[in-house]
Amino acid sequence: MGQFLLVDSRKLDGFEGLHEAVHGSHVDVMQIGRGRLRGSLSHVGIGDFSLSIGAFNVGMRTQRTSRDDKLIIGMLLAAEQRVAHWSFDMQLNDVLVIPPRLEHDGVFHGASAYAAMRFDLDEVTSLFGGEARLSDPDTWRGRGHFRADPTTGSAASRRLVRIMSHLRTHKDGLTPSTADFWKRSIVECVAANVMSSQPPDGTGWLPSARRLIRRVEDYLDDAGTRPVHVSEICAALGVSRRTLHRAFQEVFGLGPVTFLRHKRLCTVHSILRDSPPGSTTVAAQAMQQGFYELGRFAQYYAAMFGERPSQTLGFAIGNEDSTV
DSSP: OOOOEEEEEEEEESGGGGGGSBTTBOOEEEEOSSSOOEEEEEEEEETTEEEEEEEESSOEEEEEOTTOOSEEEEEEEEESSOEEETTEEOOTTOEEEEOTTOOEEEEEOSSEEEEEEEEOGGGHHHHTTTOTTTTSGGGGSSOEEEOOOHHHHHHHHHHHHHHHHHHHHTGGGOOHHHHHHHHHHHHHHHHHHHHTTSOOOOOOOOOOHHHHHHHHHHHHHHHTTSOOOHHHHHHHHTOOHHHHHHHHHHHHSSOHHHHHHHHHHHHHHHHHHHOOTTSOOHHHHHHHTTOOOHHHHHHHHHHHHSSOHHHHHHHHHTOTTOOO
């Protein structure tokens, strides 16, 4: 199927809107709570991958038929009353696995909010690269329920909502060159909650740290200026996150996520410094490098380079007093 990029958001006025609760998949719904249903529904589509976030104010019964051949991984973002899927009583930030072609039913007893990813089972090897259990398609072939850690779970949920909010606001920033990075950033929010419920992974062998770092840097050189997510590196090089983390700590004294953020900041700095007048903006370049919170990006940038990004851009156009 051809690549497509989609960002869509709408208000709900009636339970019928929740038939599209998961982008690309029909869900049968029935309202069980009293009152006029109000809510919202947002979708991000990147190729065959989608993220849907919905919220509603009354109790709902949901069912999905077994005709869908996509894997769905959901997360409970908010709930005023009990939420149950199959025999699983869900708590906030818990993750639910709905395998392809498996019938599903759920009951939301009151106002709730959820997030749901939908994609091909064949993609898990790449999207969950670096996590042996999660990158195995067999892990996702049966229905499952992962209990989220209270601290990491809430942080992951907030990050997921912020990403969706940013993409809704900056639709033009979701381009083919950055689509894979955003997809991996979305998946990582859910993966964090799944991994927190797993026992430690004692497998894996730490190769020469410097040799591994060289392979990473070669991969980044081949990627050019596009942002690269840590899970992409793990999948491409066939290493676990723990192995990668130990190597980066040994060589650089910092983790791979921080290293990749520094590299993206350097890319933005070079582009801003070399851009002709009026050819770009700070916000556009930040988005292209996967920064979805401009305030935090500006803090990272100032800490890294000792100047605001607008000052770097101002240097390029001969106006050092320019502001973000």
